[in-house]
Amino acid sequence: MNERVEKMEKIFSPRSVALIGASNNVAKWGGIVAINLILGGFKGKLYPVNPKEASVHGVPAFASVKDIQDEIDLAVIIVPAAGVPDIISDCVDKGIGAAVVITSGFGELGEEGKGLQNEMLRRARAGGMVLVGPNGQGIAAPESKFYPWFPTFRPDPGVIGIASQSGGISTELSEQLAEFGFGCSKVISTGNCADLSWPDYLAYFRQDPSTKVVLLYMEGAQDGRAFFREAKKTALEKPVILIKSGRTQEGGRAASSHTGSMAGSDAVFDGVCKQAGLIRAKTLEEAVVLAAAFVTTPLPRGRRVCVLTGGGGQGVLTADALAARGLTLPPLSEATVKKLREQLPAWWHPNNPVDMVAGLGYGGPTEIIPILMESDDFDGIIFNGIGWIYSMVDPVNNPQETNMVRKGAQRVIDKEVELSHVLAEYSGKWGLPLLICSKVARLAIRREYEAILNLLQKDIMLYPTAHDVVNVFSALADRYEFLKREGALRANGEHSRPLVETAE
Numbered sequence: 001m002n003e004r005v006e007k008m009e010k011i012f013s014p015r016s017v018a019l020i021g022a023s024n025n026v027a028k029w030g031g032i033v034a035i036n037l038i039l040g041g042f043k044g045k046l047y048p049v050n051p052k053e054a055s056v057h058g059v060p061a062f063a064s065v066k067d068i069q070d071e072i073d074l075a076v077i078i079v080p081a082a083g084v085p086d087i088i089s090d091c092v093d094k095g096i097g098a099a100v101v102i103t104s105g106f107g108e109l110g111e112e113g114k115g116l117q118n119e120m121l122r123r124a125r126a127g128g129m130v131l132v133g134p135n136g137q138g139i140a141a142p143e144s145k146f147y148p149w150f151p152t153f154r155p156d157p158g159v160i161g162i163a164s165q166s167g168g169i170s171t172e173l174s175e176q177l178a179e180f181g182f183g184c185s186k187v188i189s190t191g192n193c194a195d196l197s198w199p200d201y202l203a204y205f206r207q208d209p210s211t212k213v214v215l216l217y218m219e220g221a222q223d224g225r226a227f228f229r230e231a232k233k234t235a236l237e238k239p240v241i242l243i244k245s246g247r248t249q250e251g252g253r254a255a256s257s258h259t260g261s262m263a264g265s266d267a268v269f270d271g272v273c274k275q276a277g278l279i280r281a282k283t284l285e286e287a288v289v290l291a292a293a294f295v296t297t298p299l300p301r302g303r304r305v306c307v308l309t310g311g312g313g314q315g316v317l318t319a320d321a322l323a324a325r326g327l328t329l330p331p332l333s334e335a336t337v338k339k340l341r342e343q344l345p346a347w348w349h350p351n352n353p354v355d356m357v358a359g360l361g362y363g364g365p366t367e368i369i370p371i372l373m374e375s376d377d378f379d380g381i382i383f384n385g386i387g388w389i390y391s392m393v394d395p396v397n398n399p400q401e402t403n404m405v406r407k408g409a410q411r412v413i414d415k416e417v418e419l420s421h422v423l424a425e426y427s428g429k430w431g432l433p434l435l436i437c438s439k440v441a442r443l444a445i446r447r448e449y450e451a452i453l454n455l456l457q458k459d460i461m462l463y464p465t466a467h468d469v470v471n472v473f474s475a476l477a478d479r480y481e482f483l484k485r486e487g488a489l490r491a492n493g494e495h496s497r498p499l500v501e502t503a504e
Contacts, residue, residue, distance in 0.1 A: 017045070019037065022056040072094060075096050101131055138167075202240075304380075305378060343367045344368075369423075391440055413451070
């Protein structure tokens with residue numbers, strides 16, 4: 001572990017924190033961050049610093065960080081930009097080794113701001129400090145119940161690490177993950193990356209045992225070679241999902257005014273990403289789905305897909321999406337057709353996608369999936385259909401209608417719950433991806449859909465659309481091919497774990 005990464009440990013798991021610029025006014029950032037630290041459940045010692053306050057939200061305050069008698073691991077700084085260099089000098093004198101600078105008004109504003117930023121950085125480095133920011137919204141370390149940031153949303157612990165050059169997007173990514181029941185290991189609003197930058201964050205995530213998947217929102221990199229060097233090292237160990245904005249001339253100008261970043265040629269950037277094994281996402285929604293997918297999904301050993309569906313239309317849409325992504329729908333072998341005919345009605349047409357044709361009293365996914373998985377015809381299965389009953393029986397609908405329908409539907413709901421338990425078992429049984437598409441996936445937590453919750457609570461991702469599920473299969477296959485090309489596949493029987501890839 002290099003020295004800078006070692007110092008970063010105090011950023012995410014400090015024993016003591018000085019909040020410089022703390023306030024009793026919850027309309028100010030210093031007030032909101034203080035509330036998040038207190039209500040978030042931080043177990044370390046908190047020292048508010050504000051010369052105008054005797055206490056902040058009931059916690060005794062100090063006029064200066066130098067007045068604090070105890071040792072301080074981390075400073076969180078929220079004071080006007082002009083005063084930050086002097087605050088950094090005070091922190092150096094106090095022996096504080098790390099700071100999160102939330103304050104804006106630095107390099108993103110032009111030459112004058114860059115001069116102030118450089119002076120802040122000079123003093124920090126002279127004193128051996130490492131800095132997150134400036135011009136960010138703070139960080140979150142849910143496992144430590146540590147939330148020194150602006151959003152009132154506090155993510156649950158999880159295994160997805162987020163670093164974002166936009167504070168708002170770091171919040172949005174963590175909120176969208178929460179919609180599917182996924183938490184975060186660390187969330188970092190990187191801001192201008194004056195000191196700690198992409199290579200540092202990648203190196204940190206690579207060695208962090210709490211982080212299994214890395215999710216980045218990036219506007220530009222100051223040192224492209226260093227970024228890709230560390231990115232590839234990390235991608236060989238853990239999946240790295242990347243959203244890169246500033247892909248157009250207009251977006252590049254916006255990035256420059258937002259965080260002072262310079263965005264280069266997107267075509268060149270895309271080519272290097274593929275060499276480094278990075279998985280690019282075009283939208284935040286796509287990035288969230290990809291990151292969640294890699295938490296528990298094993299990798300396919302090829303691009304042969306079987307689609308299992310309870311309705312023909314979804315099968316057709318999925319087939320179109322597969323073809324567009326270079327994935328194949330191989331025909332069913334004679335042996336597989338023979339086994340399927342024993343389970344499906346006489347009017348079933350042997351084809352891939354496998355349409356179960358709504359044959360009541362015939363075999364369903366619990367009988368069909370093992371046949372497909374054990375056939376050696378495919379590298380993974382896409383199953384479309386779980387949760388359909390909830391769109392018919394929904395607690396937000398008219399109560400009288402819901403009660404009438406629920407009486408007849410409860411048996412079907414119970415069967416959906418039983419199916420979810422079987423699918424959870426199947427998801428890791430064969431060491432091949434079983435990707436499940438459900439149109440009610442985004443509503444499951446909010447409306448307490450038991451069958452869907454059972455899967456999400458086991459970190460099994462459910463995909464809202466055919467596009468989502470196909471995009472994920474393609475990304476999983478891309479990662480397998482990258483690791484195989486780099487000689488980085490690991491032979492191990494733990495197929496249910498996505499980071500233990502299986503060799504051929």
